[in-house]
Amino acid sequence: MTHKIAILGASGYTGAELVRLIATHPTMEISALAANSKAGQAMADVFPHLRHLDLPELVTIDEIDFAGIDLCFCALPHKTSQEVISALPKDLKIIDLSADFRLRDPSAYEKWYGNPHAATEMQKEAIYGLTEFYRNEIASARLVAGTGCxxxxxxxxxxxxxxxxxxxxxxxxxxxxxxxxxxxxxxxxxxxxxxxxxxxxxxxxxxxxxxxxxxxxxxxxxxxxxxxxxxxxxxxxxxxxxxxxxxxxxxxxxxxxxxxxxxxxxxxxxxxxxxxxxxxxxxxxxxxxxxxxxxxxxxxxxxxxxxxxxxxKGSSGQALQNANLMLGEDETAGLMLAPVFP
Amino acid sequence: MTHKIAILGASGYTGAELVRLIATHPTMEISALAANSKAGQAMADVFPHLRHLDLPELVTIDEIDFAGIDLCFCALPHKTSQEVISALPKDLKIIDLSADFRLRDPSAYEKWYGNPHAATEMQKEAIYGLTEFYRNEIASARLVAGTGCxxxxxxxxxxxxxxxxxxxxxxxxxxxxxxxxxxxxxxxxxxxxxxxxxxxxxxxxxxxxxxxxxxxxxxxxxxxxxxxxxxxxxxxxxxxxxxxxxxxxxxxxxxxxxxxxxxxxxxxxxxxxxxxxxxxxxxxxxxxxxxxxxxxxxxxxxxxxxxxxxxxKGSSGQALQNANLMLGEDETAGLMLAPVFP
Amino acid sequence: MTHKIAILGASGYTGAELVRLIATHPTMEISALAANSKAGQAMADVFPHLRHLDLPELVTIDEIDFAGIDLCFCALPHKTSQEVISALPKDLKIIDLSADFRLRDPSAYEKWYGNPHAATEMQKEAIYGLTEFYRNEIASARLVAGTGCxxxxxxxxxxxxxxxxxxxxxxxxxxxxxxxxxxxxxxxxxxxxxxxxxxxxxxxxxxxxxxxxxxxxxxxxxxxxxxxxxxxxxxxxxxxxxxxxxxxxxxxxxxxxxxxxxxxxxxxxxxxxxxxxxxxxxxxxxxxxxxxxxxxxxxxxxxxxxxxxxxxKGSSGQALQNANLMLGEDETAGLMLAPVFP
Amino acid sequence: MTHKIAILGASGYTGAELVRLIATHPTMEISALAANSKAGQAMADVFPHLRHLDLPELVTIDEIDFAGIDLCFCALPHKTSQEVISALPKDLKIIDLSADFRLRDPSAYEKWYGNPHAATEMQKEAIYGLTEFYRNEIASARLVAGTGCxxxxxxxxxxxxxxxxxxxxxxxxxxxxxxxxxxxxxxxxxxxxxxxxxxxxxxxxxxxxxxxxxxxxxxxxxxxxxxxxxxxxxxxxxxxxxxxxxxxxxxxxxxxxxxxxxxxxxxxxxxxxxxxxxxxxxxxxxxxxxxxxxxxxxxxxxxxxxxxxxxxKGSSGQALQNANLMLGEDETAGLMLAPVFP
Missing domain, CATH: 3.30.360.10 (Dihydrodipicolinate Reductase; domain 2)
Structure with a gap:
């Protein structure tokens, strides 16, 4: 079975890293790539190193039909992320790579990030995405907050x-x-x-x-x-x-x-x-x-x-590891790539 | 079916790159790694980036039993390579990554490399390994000479x-x-x-x-x-x-x-x-x-x-592409890794 | 005798390089540094590597009294440069590091830079600053156009x-x-x-x-x-x-x-x-x-x-070499610094 | 008055850095450059970035006539340094850039460097070369030990x-x-x-x-x-x-x-x-x-x-600063070069 994946914020480095990793994942397929500022462009123009892949064109977030999406990675800047995620379908599995759902306490969030949190209910629901220490919670979570690197x-x-x-x-x-x-x-x-x-x-x-x-x-x-x-x-x-x-x-x-x-x-x-x-x-x-x-x-x-x-491991790999858990896949699927040296 | 692979000269960069690529190859298994100067060491000590892999210890070339090997990559320096390959079993499939079998003409070899060739018969037999232009010959070859990068x-x-x-x-x-x-x-x-x-x-x-x-x-x-x-x-x-x-x-x-x-x-x-x-x-x-x-x-x-x-593509990837052909595998097996950027 | 120097566009790399070189020049003194976007700041805040120097604060170009200036380096972007230089005193010695006065033919300028030249008279007057080939003309020039690197x-x-x-x-x-x-x-x-x-x-x-x-x-x-x-x-x-x-x-x-x-x-x-x-x-x-x-x-x-x-040599050193000529100094003054290696 | 300078170990980085700095020093002149392994070569062949300088050819240490030398920098490896310095004239001003005379206690030297010290008398005589804290001692010293960087x-x-x-x-x-x-x-x-x-x-x-x-x-x-x-x-x-x-x-x-x-x-x-x-x-x-x-x-x-x-500052600049003191020059002579950025 193939899982349909959406990536919001696909024109940044963590978005591109997700695409790189998913490219050889055995059971994931990228169905939607969003980047509001570069909507309408081909991913190959934004990241020519991904040119060989058959990827959907970049679109705005609004253009995505989330009905067919099994899991959505959100690689947007903090603050933007909480606004976007608040508006997504409530049953969509989401992994947020921003800082928005890492801190469970709204006042701690405001202290460190300077603005009041706009989705405090979801802040409580989110599971902290450090896989090795929250494995079980992540496996059954709807919203996972990727950790800071x-x-x-x-x-x-x-x-x-x-x-x-x-x-x-x-x-x-x-x-x-x-x-x-x-x-x-x-x-x-x-x-x-x-x-x-x-x-x-x-x-x-x-x-x-x-x-x-x-x-x-x-x-x-x-x-x-x-x-x-x-x-x-x-x-x-x-x-x-x-x-x-x-x-x-x-x-x-x-x-x-x-x-x-x-x-x-x-x-x-x-x-x-x-x-x-x-x-x-x-x-x-x-x-x-x-x-x-x-x-x-x-x-x-x-x-x-x-x-x-x-x-x-500090961001997109961790996110994919968590996605594997949330989708019932082998936790290491797509992640056993050896380091590149020299 | 799993193909058993040997790599001679595993302590150099092309040797390490072969291991990196084979690490996620679906049907190859590394059975022997030779590096005379570092025999007895674990590959993880010579290349810590390969630490997560379950690899055989480095041995001398003499210690390898080639009877169980399906294909041998030879990543040795030129001149050494021709000597070593001359002594290998005559029915062993070999891909040489050195310069030793790239030039078909012994006098051209001597002109560019400064020493007379010690295995001129094999020089004639070797197929030039530029996959896209020698695909059929490579598929049926016993000895393939990887090209210069x-x-x-x-x-x-x-x-x-x-x-x-x-x-x-x-x-x-x-x-x-x-x-x-x-x-x-x-x-x-x-x-x-x-x-x-x-x-x-x-x-x-x-x-x-x-x-x-x-x-x-x-x-x-x-x-x-x-x-x-x-x-x-x-x-x-x-x-x-x-x-x-x-x-x-x-x-x-x-x-x-x-x-x-x-x-x-x-x-x-x-x-x-x-x-x-x-x-x-x-x-x-x-x-x-x-x-x-x-x-x-x-x-x-x-x-x-x-x-x-x-x-x-200039060396170890090309070699693996050729190995796929020689072993009857899909030419792209293990090679669809996306580029790493940034 | 000490020559009083002004640098317009001091917040860019060629401006900073001029300051670095003039710092050990025996007969030049930096009297004014202009950078409109950073006016009011100390040079040490814009370029901390120049912190040890006793430099004037950054000002806007308008704030400079050119009466006391012996020579003015203009390290502004092209197009801006021609506008600024047009408005400077007509007897001020100027070395322009932009592209604005390199091409003597107004149509060639427009072809390569996309806009009509706003100071075509000065374009004719300017001497091309490749010291070794225009040495005499530079020595008696009022306006010298630094070459492209x-x-x-x-x-x-x-x-x-x-x-x-x-x-x-x-x-x-x-x-x-x-x-x-x-x-x-x-x-x-x-x-x-x-x-x-x-x-x-x-x-x-x-x-x-x-x-x-x-x-x-x-x-x-x-x-x-x-x-x-x-x-x-x-x-x-x-x-x-x-x-x-x-x-x-x-x-x-x-x-x-x-x-x-x-x-x-x-x-x-x-x-x-x-x-x-x-x-x-x-x-x-x-x-x-x-x-x-x-x-x-x-x-x-x-x-x-x-x-x-x-x-x-491609920009600020060349400019200083030309300034030495224009001011009657030894052409190599301040320029015999040995290369930095490694 | 010009001070005649010798540099032993001129083929290493600290030796080259000394030459770079002395190149614009107002009162020092390089009279001898030694590098046993590269004796007979021109400095321009060993360090092409110093090609523009009129430097003596590299010689062996034995070939130098120290009678005419005012100060000798010794940029040799530790252990070699103490042997060489022991054999130099006893009235020659020396700045050693190695580790050999930094530690005053012979047993501390042996503990950290693994070999007994071969010139313990000189070890006692040497002044630790951290200029800001040993300024007066350095000014009157014969042998100064440059610090570790x-x-x-x-x-x-x-x-x-x-x-x-x-x-x-x-x-x-x-x-x-x-x-x-x-x-x-x-x-x-x-x-x-x-x-x-x-x-x-x-x-x-x-x-x-x-x-x-x-x-x-x-x-x-x-x-x-x-x-x-x-x-x-x-x-x-x-x-x-x-x-x-x-x-x-x-x-x-x-x-x-x-x-x-x-x-x-x-x-x-x-x-x-x-x-x-x-x-x-x-x-x-x-x-x-x-x-x-x-x-x-x-x-x-x-x-x-x-x-x-x-x-x-961590090595050759410090050494030159100390040499200025030992020779009665302005402490900053030749050292006011601005940092190179970018």
């Missing part, structure tokens, strides 16, 4: 450790390095090649990055108490990849054992042997996340490093 | 035009820009990141690049007379990709029509509408080749540009 | 060869590879890091690039007959650099001798020994141009390759 | 804070991101462009990086007690640059005030306004170090970020 990476390191109580909850530092595509296809001076390549810098320093809203919500829920981490992202001149370096206090072997226990049966999360750490280049273009643990020379200090591809 | 790109532009006699055979210039991975994983100062990135240059200028041996052989055979082109490669600070810009004399529409006629039914070679030209970024990581034709402002001059990924 | 590179190769009549004037092909900064700091999707890095492509294929207007004008003047070349630029994922590969018909040694004769006494143009070719990485950040000559394997064919930094 | 960056952040006692000495984390050129011109697989570009990773994780020897020595001396920090470097796909992100406990305004007090009169260390952080791209190719301070959302936590160019 940085938020996913940090949680792969920290959730099991917080849940198991094996690290000091008040002394967690997450220094994160992310590639350029995480900022999307928007026209900003600081995203130009001439500005970005050959240099790197920290941004949103001091605890102002919006993905902290997700960290606060999820870590506090897992811990059963408030947990607030320090989180500093850095922009690196490479297109894909997130490398998160976590500084925690605990015992390295215990940290490793805890992560191994959490991910032993997971198809996409790989824990390396003690002392080894991952590289973004080795997960590039794939749905894998590699995690490594090292004991610091200072007793009781541990460094945990995780790497994933922000567009795949 | 630059040589493939130039031929996709020029073979049909030379065959059809629609361009001036004495006025062909091929200015080629290739990515870094084409030089392989060898330790050379000029391949260091600090040397290469942020700069670019021509090399092998003046008609000294070895792939000219292939151009001379193939174009002269197609034309039925000697054809010698000018060919200047340039090294570009990007890992994957070949962009070939051909300057020819003829009529642009006729050139386009000729290319369309040649590639209309081809699954991997895409001819763009008149006036459009391709980019390496839109074929990256895939087996596709995009070709575009533009009329110059000077009457009778035409520019044809082709783009492909040197490791995929 | 691609146009400069091509002319360093071809002008002496055309002037000496040592190549076939009807068979000149210039295949050019340029870095990203040549496109300026403008917000265009195709200039984003995620779009550009890791890939490359031809653009303005077929003889539509505007710098052909300069080639046509200059080469025809030098030859005393119409000369039209083929010219195809390619965009390369590096920030700085132009590499021009010229395919000409002639004798390699004669070509080399001609170039040596032309540039023997030039401080910034270096001709390499026969058979060597240059790299953009070796002129990066400097005012040097390296040129190499190679005989092709085909008799009578020669390849000449030139490399320079588009922002320095 | 990472060690310099970390100390610019932490030395004043430790000295002033404004941060918790037991809770210092330094997460550092460095460019590729820091690893030198050595032939290692992991330094190839195809391996490095487009990806990034942590290395020497857990407190094993040798520059920790410097941190331990200097911070403990400054504090008057043992201070051991956590330090994790990451390799970033850019050629130049170090970005250090320090996580400390204290008060942000106090931290800022302390840094401002320390660097107010320094020509090369720039402290940004509270809340701003630096980028490596804005110090590239220059001798400047930019430092920024941000208060974290968690009370009592502060993030301090520093950026410098590892080859300039």
């Amino acid at each position: 940085n938020a996913a990476t940090g949680q792969y390191i920290l959730r099991p450790l917080i849940a198991a109580g094996v690290i000091d909850l008040d002394e967690i530092i997450l220094d994160l390095k992310c590639g350029v595509s995480g900022a999307g296809r928007s026209l900003k001076e600081n995203l130009l090649h001439a500005e970005l390549s050959e240099g790197y810098h920290a941004y949103a320093v001091g605890g102002t990055h919006r993905h902290l809203g997700e960290f606060d919500q999820e870590f506090s829920a897992v811990a059963g108490r408030e947990v607030k981490i320090q989180f500093t992202p850095h922009l690196i001149p490479a297109n894909r990849g997130i490398l998160a370096t976590a500084y925690v206090k605990g015992d390295a072997q215990t940290v490793l054992d805890t992560l191994n226990a959490a991910y032993d049966d997971e198809p996409f999360v790989v824990v390396l042997p003690l002392g080894q750490t991952p590289s973004t280049r080795h997960v590039r273009g794939s749905n894998f996340c590699h995690i490594g643990v090292v004991a610091d020379r200072l007793p009781g200090r541990v460094i945990v490093v995780a790497a994933l591809d922000n567009l795949t | 630059n040589a493939a790109t130039g031929q996709y532009i020029l073979r049909p035009l030379i065959a059809a006699g629609v361009i001036d055979l004495d006025e062909i210039i091929l200015d080629l820009k290739c990515g870094v991975s084409g030089a392989g994983r060898s330790l050379k100062e000029n391949l260091l990141h600090a040397e290469l990135s942020e700069g670019y240059h021509a090399y092998a200028v003046g008609g000294t690049h070895r792939h000219l041996g292939e151009f001379d052989q193939e174009f002269s055979a197609v034309a039925g007379r000697e054809v010698k082109i000018q060919f200047t490669p340039h090294l570009i600070p990007a890992n994957r990709g070949i962009l070939a810009t051909a300057y020819v004399k003829g009529d642009a529409q006729t050139v386009l029509d000729t290319l369309n006629a040649a590639y209309d039914d081809e699954p991997f070679v895409v001819v763009l509408p008149l006036g459009q030209t391709p980019s390496t970024r839109h074929v990256r990581g895939s087996n596709f080749c995009h070709i575009g034709v533009v009329a110059d402002r000077l009457p009778g001059r035409v520019i044809v540009v082709a783009a492909l990924d040197n490791l995929t | 691609n146009a400069a590179t091509g002319q360093y190769i071809l002008r002496p060869l055309i002037a000496a009549g040592v190549i076939d004037l009807d068979e000149i092909i210039l295949d050019l590879k340029c870095g990203v900064s040549g496109a300026g700091r403008s917000l265009k999707e195709n200039l984003l890091h995620a779009e550009l890095s890791e890939g490359y492509h031809a653009y303005a294929v077929g003889g539509t690039h505007r710098h052909l207007g300069e080639f046509d004008q200059e080469f025809s003047a030098v030859a005393g007959r119409e000369v039209k070349i083929q010219f195809t630029p390619h965009l390369i994922p590096a920030n700085r650099g132009i590499l021009a590969t010229a395919y000409v018909k002639g004798d390699a040694q004669t070509v080399l001798d001609t170039l040596n004769a032309a540039y023997d006494d030039e401080p910034f143009v270096v001709v390499l020994p026969l058979g060597q070719t240059p790299s953009t990485r070796h002129v990066r950040g400097s005012n040097f141009c390296h040129i190499g000559v190679v005989a092709d394997r085909l008799p009578g064919r020669v390849i000449v390759v030139a490399a320079l930094d588009n922002l320095t | 990472n060690a310099a960056t970390g100390q610019y952040i932490l030395r004043p804070l430790i000295a002033a006692g404004v941060i918790d000495l037991d809770e210092i984390i330094l997460d550092l991101k460095c460019g590729v050129s820091g690893a030198g011109r050595s032939l290692k697989e992991n330094l190839l462009h195809a391996e490095l570009s487009e990806g990034y990773h942590a290395y020497a994780v857990g407190g094993t990086h040798r520059h920790l020897g410097e941190f331990d020595q200097e911070f403990s001396a400054v504090a008057g007690r043992e201070v051991k920090i956590q330090f994790t470097p990451h390799l970033i796909p850019a050629n130049r640059g170090i970005l250090a992100t320090a996580y400390v406990k204290g008060d942000a305004q106090t931290v800022l005030d302390t840094l401002n007090a320390a660097y107010d009169d320094e020509p090369f260390v720039v402290v940004l306004p509270l809340g701003q952080t630096p980028s490596t791209r804005h110090v590239r190719g220059s001798n400047f170090c930019h430092i920024g301070v941000v208060a974290d959302r968690l009370p009592g936590r502060v993030i301090v970020v520093a950026a410098l160019d590892n080859l300039t």
Whole structure:
């Protein structure tokens, strides 16, 4: 049986990544592609790398007949997303890749995103899309909120450790390095090649990055108490990849054992042997996340490093993994592509 | 039915690319991986991006029992390759990715590669592996010689035009820009990141690049007379990709029509509408080749540009396409992966 | 004696490059910096790499008192430039870095730039700023038109060869590879890091690039007959650099001798020994141009390759070289900075 | 008066960077360049970007007559350096850029570098070359040990804070991101462009990086007690640059005030306004170090970020700054080059 898929916001990078992945999915078929600003164009004109595929023309969202759609990916900007999704049929399965349904608390949403939420009822209904930790809820969900790509990476390191109580909850530092595509296809001076390549810098320093809203919500829920981490992202001149370096206090072997226990049966999360750490280049273009643990020379200090591809495991790959669950397919269908190196 | 595959020279980039592609091939299974210098190591240690795959350990070539192997890819350096292949079972299907069996004439081989050929009988037997033009011969071949990656790109532009006699055979210039991975994983100062990135240059200028041996052989055979082109490669600070810009004399529409006629039914070679030209970024990581034709402002001059990924369509993807033919599989099996962009 | 300098359009890359170079110039002082869109800001906020300099605040052009200015660089977009320069004091020495005064023929300007010229009188007065060939005229000029960066590179190769009549004037092909900064700091999707890095492509294929207007004008003047070349630029994922590969018909040694004769006494143009070719990485950040000559394997064919930094020798360095002449300074003052490698 | 300079190890990146900087130095002249492995070659062949300079040919160290040399830079690998320097004239002013004389304690040297020191007497004599903190000692020194590039960056952040006692000495984390050129011109697989570009990773994780020897020595001396920090470097796909992100406990305004007090009169260390952080791209190719301070959302936590160019301020620029002091020149002579951006 073939599932008919719609993608809203198909002219952005996460939209294109969904198309790339679905292109070799055994049971999904792309039935509609929407991008209001580029409606009427062929996808091959917007993304020539998808030229070989037989894809529907880009249309406006209004032009889509959702009656025939089995699942809809929504890859729109936040705020737009909640408006669009509110107007979609109430029985349509939806995976939202924006930030709009990640935070369950309307006031937390307003704090981090600056505007009141326009669909607070749906906010409550949405399931947080970190597959490995919400698998069952996702399988039966109607609306799944894809996580932030940085938020996913940090949680792969920290959730099991917080849940198991094996690290000091008040002394967690997450220094994160992310590639350029995480900022999307928007026209900003600081995203130009001439500005970005050959240099790197920290941004949103001091605890102002919006993905902290997700960290606060999820870590506090897992811990059963408030947990607030320090989180500093850095922009690196490479297109894909997130490398998160976590500084925690605990015992390295215990940290490793805890992560191994959490991910032993997971198809996409790989824990390396003690002392080894991952590289973004080795997960590039794939749905894998590699995690490594090292004991610091200072007793009781541990460094945990995780790497994933922000567009795949951090966004569109995660979304497809969730879609597989929601549609009753094998969770790994279409997602076993090996990383592209070099 | 599953075909058992061996890869000799698995610690290089073309070897790793073969593994990447075969990883999602429906009917191939990797049974042996050889790399004499790294025998005894796990493939995951040599190429951590392949860590998620269940692969055999690297062994020496001598350790492989070829009785159970259906097809062997040989991704060794030239000269080594002819020695190794000479000693393999005479009924083993082999695809050689080195330069050793591309040139049918022993003296041409010696001229371009500097050493006399050690297996001239096999040289005669080998089929030149440019799939689109040797499809039938490849399907029934025992030994196929993968083409040079630059040589493939130039031929996709020029073979049909030379065959059809629609361009001036004495006025062909091929200015080629290739990515870094084409030089392989060898330790050379000029391949260091600090040397290469942020700069670019021509090399092998003046008609000294070895792939000219292939151009001379193939174009002269197609034309039925000697054809010698000018060919200047340039090294570009990007890992994957070949962009070939051909300057020819003829009529642009006729050139386009000729290319369309040649590639209309081809699954991997895409001819763009008149006036459009391709980019390496839109074929990256895939087996596709995009070709575009533009009329110059000077009457009778035409520019044809082709783009492909040197490791995929230019090498390992081509090899897998040929393997599919040799094993009676669908030619596109395992090769419909969409390009990775951005 | 210190010369007081104004820069109009100081928020773009050529403006910033002028400031970088003038920072260590022994006899120039920056007295005014204008950027209408960023007036009121500190230069350190627009270009933090210039933070250590004691620079005037950005103002609008109207706010500048030109009475105290000895020389004005105009680094504005074309069309804007002619309007602004028309309104400047008639005795002010001006170097325009835009395209507005490069073409002496108003109809040629309109053909290549799409709008009628608004200051045709000044168009006639302006001296073409290719220092090595207009040195005397520049020294006594009031208005100098900086050349196109691609146009400069091509002319360093071809002008002496055309002037000496040592190549076939009807068979000149210039295949050019340029870095990203040549496109300026403008917000265009195709200039984003995620779009550009890791890939490359031809653009303005077929003889539509505007710098052909300069080639046509200059080469025809030098030859005393119409000369039209083929010219195809390619965009390369590096920030700085132009590499021009010229395919000409002639004798390699004669070509080399001609170039040596032309540039023997030039401080910034270096001709390499026969058979060597240059790299953009070796002129990066400097005012040097390296040129190499190679005989092709085909008799009578020669390849000449030139490399320079588009922002320095191709634009702001050239402008400063011209300013030195116009102000009676040593032509090399402030320009002997060594290239930055790696 | 012109100072005659010798550079030993002129075929590496720090050697080339010294030549680049000295090229525009008003009172230094390069009299001898040694590189044993490339003796007999012209510097222009080893580093074509220095082609325009009139430089002596590369010789072996033995060939140099040190009688006429005023100051000698030694840019050799560690261990080789101590052997070579031991044999140089005892009254020759020397700046060593290797690690050999950074650690004053022979056992600390052996611990971090794995071999016993062969010139322990000179080890005691050598002055640690962090100009801003050893200015007077350097001015009268005969032998100065250039600091590690990472060690310099970390100390610019932490030395004043430790000295002033404004941060918790037991809770210092330094997460550092460095460019590729820091690893030198050595032939290692992991330094190839195809391996490095487009990806990034942590290395020497857990407190094993040798520059920790410097941190331990200097911070403990400054504090008057043992201070051991956590330090994790990451390799970033850019050629130049170090970005250090320090996580400390204290008060942000106090931290800022302390840094401002320390660097107010320094020509090369720039402290940004509270809340701003630096980028490596804005110090590239220059001798400047930019430092920024941000208060974290968690009370009592502060993030301090520093950026410098590892080859300039982190190594050869620092060395030249020290040479100026040792020779009685203006400390900034030859070092006021503006950063190169883009």
